[in-house]
Amino acid sequence: MSPVQVLQEDRPGWIGVFICQGGCGREVAAGELLERSLRDKDVAIARSLPCLCGGPGKEEMSIYLKAGGLRTLVLVGCREKLETYEEMMAQHGMDHHRLEIFDIRGDARLLMPSFRASLEKARRLVDTSEERRPAAGPVLVLGNGRSALAACRFLLEHGHEVTLADPGPALEETAAGEELTVHDISAEEMAKRSDGRFTLLHDAPLLASREDAAGYLVTLDSPLGEAEMRFSAILAAMDEAMAETDLTGYGEAITQADLEERLGGGWKSPQDIIMIAMDKEGRSDFDQRSMHEASHNALLIKALSPSTNVTVIAHEMFAFGQCELGWKKSMEMGVIYVRSEKMPSFKNGAVIVDDPLVGKLSLKADLVVLDDRVAVPEMKRMAGALNIALDGDGRLVRPSQKRRPAALSQGVFLCGTAMQRRQGAGPSMEAKAAAAALETYLCGERVTGGLVAQVDGEKCSCCLTCVRLCPYRAPHIEEGKAVIDPVLCQGCGSCQAACPSRSIAQVNLDDSMFEAVLPLLARREGQ
């Protein structure tokens, strides 16, 4: 029987247990562990192989991984080979965070050769990995445009249930109807292809959100009234929206978008065209978009009618990535770039640039092309509900990676162009990155190799030390005794060290292991 059949027909589970039979000199009697693992209905496959990190054992394991269906791996092997295993999982499209290693050489070495204890450890590891089921629930994406769609697409691809709440009446999309491109897909098409896992709500601004143990309780304002919904995580992916450009005061001015439209339709361009790539206040917000659009259109005009004079007035010469090539090429073709600190004025068919050094520079203009403006949507309510700060321009403030974003709740993620500017990979890549971080939050970070703390109820004196200490809020009091939630516990062990009544022990790393190894020092002294 091929491994594919083993996985798909006989056992519908999702945990794979692989035991290294010690090519590196340690043997594990795997029989008992294998038998116990197979009794668990979530364990799809349990095998003991000659050596997991190389040779035939590795090859066999990769056949099982290739067959698909496995989501979590429990390996009894060497933790030093962690990277090898993570690489293997990544190669087969698995999330490498979902790997539990019971280390036969590292931690367990402390108790070797007491073999029964090490088996006990492995058994507990299978138990804890079972308890640590991913809390993958529905995800709420707040967004109005492409970033939100890119993020939704990523999450749907990875099997999550997604609700997209759009505060406005319509999404800003680049793909329409059944049109499919590599990066874009319309919301309508996405809904059709996702087997009902995708819900789109229009006119549904976020009113409030509350975090509790099970995730987020969110209140959305919908056309049918306020609705309370529960989500595991929230992704805020708001984009800037296109805004009206004020065209008054510059003769018969048009915007870059109008120009593009005209160029497409066999338009005969006038002799002198001036493009002004800044906003009315003369403020340059270091927008790639302004310069990009201007140089792109200038290049197009020059290609269509080389005798036309095109001048671009900009605050900041800036192009992004490959656009710089277009910018250079347009200069070679004779487009003139003029730098101006403030928005030039317009009088009698000429644009006047006021330069402190050169003086007034008058440029004849048959047509003035102004910049397309974008505006940050109103996000005060949303930011308040999610506890995110807004800066002076009304953009969402990015939480600092280094300082712990204490204000930002753990399951809230940000992307989209309506947050503070950063020169990054681009909106859709950033959206994907945020979605990936969210996915890691849902099921990745909570795997720690089976290290969890447990309370011995009889010893516990209910002093609340652990409750106050734990950075993950894992312990709580039940009937006068502390109980540690194994899903929340990240296995740092601070509570065990702090517990005054010594009632807490980490299941796979208790003090007896240290006590077993410390006398070795004394013995060495005697030699």
Add this chain to the structure above:
Amino acid sequence: MKLVIFACQRAAQPEEAVDEVEVALLRLPCAGRVDSRLLLRSLREGADGVLVVGCLEGNCQHESGCFEARKRVEQVRAILKQMGMNAERVRMLNIASNEGWRLTDELERYKEEGK
């Protein structure tokens, strides 16, 4: 010269062996895992010094781990002082994982002081 090093698995690990210093390394999931009993126990078992290595302060994966560790190390040092022993035998260091040389330096210093 025997040293027991309790090191957070994310912080620096001893890289180079230093002559005449025997090192027993115990890797912990977080420096906050050390408790005073383990530190005193290592001294009782014959260690000449105990070193707790945690991540840089404010950089702890578990937020407060290295502060917890420092608190306990200070407790143990106070106990040693009361007993009239050399408190410098137990130390806490905050060394990032890419600063292994600082740990090597510290081992050298232990060696100098031990002579």
